[in-house]
Amino acid sequence: MIPLATYALRLGDDALVLTQRLSEWSSRAPELEEDVALTNIGLDLLGQARVLLSYAGELEGEGRTEDDLAYLRDEREFTNVQLVEQPNGDFGVTIARQLLFSVYQLLVYGDLRASSDPTLAAVAGKAVKEVAYHVDHAEQWTRRLGDGTEESHDRMQAGIDAMWPFVAELFESDDLVAELAAAGVAVDPASVQAEWDRRVDAVLADATLTRPTPTWRARGGRSGVHSEHMGFLLAEMQHLHRSHPGATW
């Protein structure tokens, strides 16, 4: 794949894999409104993923469609960060994952609006408005749970603690993204880290939560190295399409 296709695929895989996780909350959320909210957030991400995967396939020029890329790649070919593939856990874990990822996505898409690539700029221009609502949702719940009862505080803190080792990977740069960023096409994730810290720290402080100091960190998602949960996620996401090749709606 050419670098631009790989970059589009990274953004698309993040959105697609988180969509799959959020869809698991359908009919299982703590209240009806949250069932609707989490699946709507997933729907926004799916829309972003579809455009990005289609674009990656088009740039690759080998005739792969969005469906081919979503359903027919194996684990080592997925380039999402490990944060988005982590299991939902309880509602506190899911909200922690949403907070850490949505703020990151808001900042990346925000800067990507200025990309010299018209398709990426267009995707980002739409997505940034949707993600602003995702951030608002995650921030409100983080405050409410963190600054709520002793039980909700402890579970929200446990969620933040469990997800924090996956944060460092979000801001990892490599030659591919650095070159595309220098050319004005991509956003180097390292460039948004300071603003991410500021925004997330402010929410954690409001929520009476403590910023963790993890003893380990995840790495490797962008090059196809994933946690043990990824294979199970893909098995569920892909089995229908693989059992019935070529099936469409």
Added chain:
Amino acid sequence: MVTLTLEDVRAAVAAVLDPELPLVTIDELGILRDVSLVDGHAVVTITPTYSGCPAMEAIADDVRAALASVDAEGEVRTALAPAWTTDWISPSGRVKLAEAGIAPPGPAGSSGTVMLDLAVRCPRCGSTATRVVSRFGSTACKALRVCSDCAEPFDEFKPL
């Protein structure tokens, strides 16, 4: 043989109703971005409200049916930029939404990423003492609210 005009094509396409809000047209919602007719070939450009709007394929089918209804040959294109905003909903669209019990959106704001919580009027009693129940409602484009005066729960077309 009557010659097809751009006005005929535009009128047919502009009358297509939104499949999820069949009280307003795609023109009133600002989903219909452009209609052109060159050498008898119509090109209709539509834009999604949200990236994941599941109604886009149904809208494209309905637009093709509208073209066929006036014997126009043509195609439907989808454009992502400029990104759709609720500011494009027409005054007549806003009136129809309110009449159907859906509070029309307030101004979207220039940056598009700042959360505003302006007073939203209850479509039943007109009170502005309403509050958000959830930012996410029955469709991607709506939020759930409730009126503190008359207790009516209602949908709000959320600013985007």
